[in-house]
Amino acid sequence: NAGVTQTPKFQVLKTGQSMTLQCAQDMNHNSMYWYRQDPGMGLRLIYYSASEGTTDKGEVPNGYNVSRLNKREFSLRLESAAPSQTSVYFCATKREGNTGELFFGEGSRLTVL
Amino acid sequence: AQRVTQPEKLLSVFKGAPVELKCNYSYSGSPELFWYVQYSRQRLQLLLRHISRESIKGFTADLNKGETSFHLKKPFAQEEDSAMYYCALRGNTPLVFGKGTRLSVIA
Numbered sequence: 001n002a003g004v005t006q007t008p009k010f011q012v013l014k015t016g017q018s019m020t021l022q023c024a025q026d027m028n029h030n031s032m033y034w035y036r037q038d039p040g041m042g043l044r045l046i047y048y049s050a051s052e053g054t055t056d057k058g059e060v061p062n063g064y065n066v067s068r069l070n071k072r073e074f075s076l077r078l079e080s081a082a083p084s085q086t087s088v089y090f091c092a093t094k095r096e097g098n099t100g101e102l103f104f105g106e107g108s109r110l111t112v113l
Numbered sequence: 114a115q116r117v118t119q120p121e122k123l124l125s126v127f128k129g130a131p132v133e134l135k136c137n138y139s140y141s142g143s144p145e146l147f148w149y150v151q152y153s154r155q156r157l158q159l160l161l162r163h164i165s166r167e168s169i170k171g172f173t174a175d176l177n178k179g180e181t182s183f184h185l186k187k188p189f190a191q192e193e194d195s196a197m198y199y200c201a202l203r204g205n206t207p208l209v210f211g212k213g214t215r216l217s218v219i220a
Contacts, residue, residue: 033207040122042199042212043157058207090157100145100203104157 002026006091006105013081013112021076021108023091031094032074033058033102034066036087043090049074081112115140115204117211125217126190134185134214136174136200145203146176146183149210152196160185160198170194190218 007022023032030051035043035058045058049068063085065077078085088109092102116139126132138144148160161169163176163183174185183200195218200211 031207035210040212042119043210045207045209048207059209092157100147100162100201100208101159102149102157102208106156 004091004093004103004105006089006108008108009106010109011111013078013110015082015112017081017112018077018079019081019110020078021089021091021110023074023076023105024072025074025091025093025103026072027093027095027103028071029093029103030071030096032068033092033094034064034074034076035090035092036060037090037107038087046076046089078110081110083112086110086112115144115202115206115209117200117202117209119198119200119211119214121214122212123215123217125219127219128192129189132185132187132190132194132216132218134198134200134216136183136185136211138181138183138200138202140181140202140204142204144176146174147201147203147208148172148174148183148185149199149201150196151199157199190216192218192220194218 004025033048034046047066049055052071067075088107091105118137146163150160151157172187199213201208
Protein backbone atom coordinates (compact mmCIF):
# COMPACT_ATOMS: atom_id res chain seq x y z
CA ASN A 1 0.00 0.00 0.00
CA ALA A 2 1.69 3.15 -1.20
CA GLY A 3 -0.94 5.46 0.30
CA VAL A 4 -0.59 8.87 -1.36
CA THR A 5 2.04 9.18 -4.08
CA GLN A 6 3.20 12.48 -5.56
CA THR A 7 5.34 13.03 -8.65
CA PRO A 8 7.74 14.62 -9.23
CA LYS A 9 9.45 15.01 -5.87
CA PHE A 10 11.62 17.88 -7.11
CA GLN A 11 11.29 20.26 -10.05
CA VAL A 12 12.99 23.44 -11.18
CA LEU A 13 11.14 25.67 -13.62
CA LYS A 14 11.81 28.95 -15.33
CA THR A 15 9.28 31.76 -15.01
CA GLY A 16 6.49 31.26 -17.52
CA GLN A 17 6.93 27.52 -17.93
CA SER A 18 4.08 25.16 -17.21
CA MET A 19 3.99 21.89 -15.36
CA THR A 20 1.64 19.43 -13.70
CA LEU A 21 2.04 17.85 -10.30
CA GLN A 22 0.52 14.41 -10.11
CA CYS A 23 -1.11 12.80 -7.10
CA ALA A 24 -2.43 9.26 -6.87
CA GLN A 25 -3.93 7.40 -3.93
CA ASP A 26 -4.73 3.76 -3.36
CA MET A 27 -6.75 4.32 -0.20
CA ASN A 28 -10.14 4.53 -1.95
CA HIS A 29 -10.81 7.94 -0.39
CA ASN A 30 -13.31 10.33 -1.91
CA SER A 31 -11.79 13.64 -0.84
CA MET A 32 -8.44 14.91 -2.10
CA TYR A 33 -6.58 18.16 -1.45
CA TRP A 34 -3.64 20.23 -2.62
CA TYR A 35 -1.82 22.35 -0.05
CA ARG A 36 1.29 24.48 -0.34
CA GLN A 37 3.75 24.84 2.52
CA ASP A 38 5.83 27.98 2.85
CA PRO A 39 8.16 29.01 5.69
CA GLY A 40 6.28 31.12 8.20
CA MET A 41 2.98 30.60 6.37
CA GLY A 42 2.10 27.05 7.33
CA LEU A 43 -0.06 24.97 5.00
CA ARG A 44 -2.54 26.76 2.79
CA LEU A 45 -5.22 25.05 0.78
CA ILE A 46 -5.03 25.57 -2.96
CA TYR A 47 -7.85 23.38 -4.29
CA TYR A 48 -9.78 20.38 -3.14
CA SER A 49 -12.09 17.75 -4.55
CA ALA A 50 -14.83 16.25 -2.42
CA SER A 51 -15.51 13.52 -4.93
CA GLU A 52 -14.74 12.42 -8.45
CA GLY A 53 -15.89 15.07 -10.89
CA THR A 54 -15.99 17.97 -8.44
CA THR A 55 -13.37 20.56 -7.53
CA ASP A 56 -13.44 23.66 -5.37
CA LYS A 57 -11.15 26.57 -4.69
CA GLY A 58 -9.31 26.85 -1.45
CA GLU A 59 -7.56 29.80 0.16
CA VAL A 60 -4.91 30.42 -2.53
CA PRO A 61 -6.15 29.15 -5.93
CA ASN A 62 -4.79 31.90 -8.19
CA GLY A 63 -2.31 30.66 -10.76
CA TYR A 64 -3.36 27.03 -10.43
CA ASN A 65 -5.78 24.62 -12.04
CA VAL A 66 -6.75 21.12 -10.98
CA SER A 67 -8.22 18.01 -12.50
CA ARG A 68 -9.86 15.14 -10.67
CA LEU A 69 -9.20 12.57 -13.35
CA ASN A 70 -10.83 9.71 -11.48
CA LYS A 71 -11.22 8.62 -7.88
CA ARG A 72 -7.51 7.83 -7.57
CA GLU A 73 -5.90 10.84 -9.22
CA PHE A 74 -5.90 14.59 -8.55
CA SER A 75 -3.48 16.74 -10.52
CA LEU A 76 -2.35 20.33 -9.96
CA ARG A 77 -1.29 22.42 -12.96
CA LEU A 78 0.71 25.61 -13.10
CA GLU A 79 0.02 27.16 -16.49
CA SER A 80 2.61 29.94 -16.27
CA ALA A 81 4.88 29.50 -13.28
CA ALA A 82 5.94 32.50 -11.20
CA PRO A 83 8.67 32.79 -8.55
CA SER A 84 5.92 33.27 -5.94
CA GLN A 85 4.90 29.68 -6.62
CA THR A 86 8.19 28.37 -5.31
CA SER A 87 7.00 26.11 -2.52
CA VAL A 88 6.56 22.59 -1.27
CA TYR A 89 3.28 21.13 -2.47
CA PHE A 90 1.41 18.45 -0.58
CA CYS A 91 -1.39 16.26 -1.77
CA ALA A 92 -3.67 14.73 0.84
CA THR A 93 -6.73 12.51 1.06
CA LYS A 94 -9.49 12.14 3.64
CA ARG A 95 -11.59 9.10 4.23
CA GLU A 96 -15.34 9.54 3.80
CA GLY A 97 -17.01 9.86 7.17
CA ASN A 98 -13.75 10.53 8.95
CA THR A 99 -13.93 13.72 10.93
CA GLY A 100 -10.70 15.16 9.78
CA GLU A 101 -7.69 12.93 9.49
CA LEU A 102 -5.78 13.73 6.35
CA PHE A 103 -3.24 11.37 4.82
CA PHE A 104 -0.41 13.23 3.14
CA GLY A 105 1.98 12.52 0.33
CA GLU A 106 5.71 13.11 0.70
CA GLY A 107 5.55 16.48 -0.95
CA SER A 108 6.85 18.00 -4.18
CA ARG A 109 9.46 20.73 -3.93
CA LEU A 110 9.08 23.23 -6.73
CA THR A 111 11.52 26.04 -7.48
CA VAL A 112 10.64 28.72 -10.02
CA LEU A 113 13.57 30.82 -11.19
CA ALA B 114 -14.12 32.81 9.02
CA GLN B 115 -11.93 30.06 10.36
CA ARG B 116 -8.52 30.98 11.67
CA VAL B 117 -5.81 29.20 13.63
CA THR B 118 -3.05 31.08 15.42
CA GLN B 119 0.17 29.54 16.63
CA PRO B 120 2.06 32.42 18.23
CA GLU B 121 5.48 30.74 18.46
CA LYS B 122 7.50 29.98 15.33
CA LEU B 123 10.20 28.23 17.32
CA LEU B 124 10.18 26.68 20.77
CA SER B 125 13.36 25.32 22.30
CA VAL B 126 13.30 23.27 25.49
CA PHE B 127 15.72 21.01 27.31
CA LYS B 128 15.19 17.29 27.42
CA GLY B 129 13.01 16.39 30.38
CA ALA B 130 11.42 19.83 30.60
CA PRO B 131 7.68 20.38 30.12
CA VAL B 132 6.44 21.47 26.71
CA GLU B 133 3.44 23.56 25.77
CA LEU B 134 2.75 24.52 22.16
CA LYS B 135 0.07 27.15 21.98
CA CYS B 136 -2.87 27.17 19.59
CA ASN B 137 -5.78 29.58 19.49
CA TYR B 138 -8.63 29.47 17.02
CA SER B 139 -11.40 31.62 15.69
CA TYR B 140 -14.64 30.01 14.58
CA SER B 141 -18.23 30.87 15.37
CA GLY B 142 -19.53 27.30 15.28
CA SER B 143 -18.53 24.11 17.02
CA PRO B 144 -14.98 23.32 15.89
CA GLU B 145 -13.00 20.14 15.50
CA LEU B 146 -9.37 20.65 16.46
CA PHE B 147 -6.33 18.60 15.54
CA TRP B 148 -2.57 18.55 15.99
CA TYR B 149 -0.43 17.35 13.08
CA VAL B 150 3.30 16.68 13.28
CA GLN B 151 6.03 16.56 10.67
CA TYR B 152 9.25 14.85 11.73
CA SER B 153 12.39 15.38 9.71
CA ARG B 154 12.17 13.61 6.34
CA GLN B 155 8.74 12.17 7.15
CA ARG B 156 5.23 12.91 5.97
CA LEU B 157 2.90 15.18 7.81
CA GLN B 158 0.78 12.99 10.06
CA LEU B 159 -2.02 13.29 12.58
CA LEU B 160 -0.83 13.40 16.18
CA LEU B 161 -4.13 13.76 17.99
CA ARG B 162 -7.65 15.14 17.74
CA HIS B 163 -9.73 16.74 20.44
CA ILE B 164 -12.71 14.43 20.14
CA SER B 165 -10.57 11.41 21.00
CA ARG B 166 -9.33 12.91 24.26
CA GLU B 167 -6.35 10.57 24.07
CA SER B 168 -2.66 10.81 24.86
CA ILE B 169 -0.31 10.08 21.96
CA LYS B 170 3.44 9.79 22.54
CA GLY B 171 2.86 11.46 25.90
CA PHE B 172 1.16 14.49 24.32
CA THR B 173 -2.28 15.72 25.35
CA ALA B 174 -4.41 18.64 24.24
CA ASP B 175 -7.59 19.96 25.78
CA LEU B 176 -10.11 22.05 23.91
CA ASN B 177 -10.98 25.16 25.91
CA LYS B 178 -13.96 26.76 24.23
CA GLY B 179 -13.99 29.69 26.65
CA GLU B 180 -10.44 30.67 25.74
CA THR B 181 -10.75 29.30 22.19
CA SER B 182 -7.53 27.37 22.71
CA PHE B 183 -6.20 23.89 22.01
CA HIS B 184 -2.70 23.89 23.47
CA LEU B 185 -0.49 20.81 23.08
CA LYS B 186 1.29 19.65 26.22
CA LYS B 187 3.82 17.08 27.28
CA PRO B 188 5.23 16.85 30.80
CA PHE B 189 8.73 15.64 29.85
CA ALA B 190 10.15 16.45 26.43
CA GLN B 191 12.25 13.88 24.57
CA GLU B 192 14.79 14.49 21.80
CA GLU B 193 12.60 12.54 19.37
CA ASP B 194 9.83 15.11 19.88
CA SER B 195 11.81 17.62 17.81
CA ALA B 196 9.60 18.33 14.82
CA MET B 197 7.26 20.82 13.20
CA TYR B 198 3.83 20.93 14.82
CA TYR B 199 0.69 22.27 13.19
CA CYS B 200 -2.61 23.00 14.86
CA ALA B 201 -5.61 22.60 12.54
CA LEU B 202 -9.30 23.38 12.64
CA ARG B 203 -12.20 21.88 10.76
CA GLY B 204 -15.36 23.91 10.74
CA ASN B 205 -17.57 24.24 7.70
CA THR B 206 -14.64 24.14 5.27
CA PRO B 207 -11.70 21.80 4.73
CA LEU B 208 -8.98 21.70 7.34
CA VAL B 209 -7.35 25.05 8.07
CA PHE B 210 -3.82 24.95 9.46
CA GLY B 211 -1.90 27.34 11.64
CA LYS B 212 1.55 28.55 10.61
CA GLY B 213 3.27 25.90 12.67
CA THR B 214 5.69 25.78 15.59
CA ARG B 215 9.08 24.16 15.30
CA LEU B 216 9.92 22.33 18.53
CA SER B 217 13.58 21.77 19.25
CA VAL B 218 14.44 19.56 22.21
CA ILE B 219 17.99 20.10 23.42
CA ALA B 220 19.88 17.22 24.97
